[in-house]
Structures are given as C-alpha cells and as structure tokens.
Amino acid sequence: MTRVQMDQLAAQAYRNLSVIVKDESSLRRAAKYLRKLAKEVNSDKAEMTQEEFFAKLDKAKEGKGDIMLPNEDLTAFLKRLGYDL
Numbered sequence: 119m120t121r122v123q124m125d126q127l128a129a130q131a132y133r134n135l136s137v138i139v140k141d142e143s144s145l146r147r148a149a150k151y152l153r154k155l156a157k158e159v160n161s162d163k164a165e166m167t168q169e170e171f172f173a174k175l176d177k178a179k180e181g182k183g184d185i186m187l188p189n190e191d192l193t194a195f196l197k198r199l200g201y202d203l
Contacts, residue, residue, distance in 0.1 A: 119127075138144045166174075177183055186195045193203055 135148070138148050174183075184195075184199055186192075190198075196203055
C-alpha cells in the first residue's frame with residue numbers, strides 16, 4: 119500500500135471516529151475493539167515459552183517434524199503447512 123493510500127485510509131478512519139464519538143455506547147465498543155486490535159498488532163507471532171520451544175525440539179528429534187520435499191522452496195513448504203503467505 120502506498121503512502122497516499124495509507125493517508126486516505128487514515129483520513130477515512132478519523133472521519134468515522136468523528137461520527138462515533140457522539141455516541142457513548144459506540145465509542146466504548148470502538149475503544150474496546152481498538153485496544154484488542156492494537157494488542158494483536160504488537161504481539162509477536164513467533165513468541166513461545168521455553169517449554170514450547172523444547173517440546174518442538176523433542177518432536178523434531180523423534181522424527182515427527184515437517185520436512186521440505188525435494189526441490190520445494192520455502193514459500194511452497196509453508197503454504198503446504200497451511201500458512202497464508
């Protein structure tokens with residue numbers, strides 16, 4: 119998305135917020151959703167606990183991990199595993 123498109127999208131969001139702020143109930147709902155969305159954007163998708171990390175290592179040692187097929191690139195491998203790229 120270009121900078122101009124981002125600016126237009128931001129302007130549209132601000133216009134919509136200017137309508138919402140006139141109604142307390144809608145403003146509360148919007149604030150709750152924005153908090154949730156901000157938390158989601160700031161979270162690290164790759165973050166895991168130490169136990170989760172060692173469980174993945176144990177699974178790989180047992181040969182239960184996922185293996186790339188011959189001549190398969192990383193993008194095709196991740197798509198095969200169900201990742202949306």
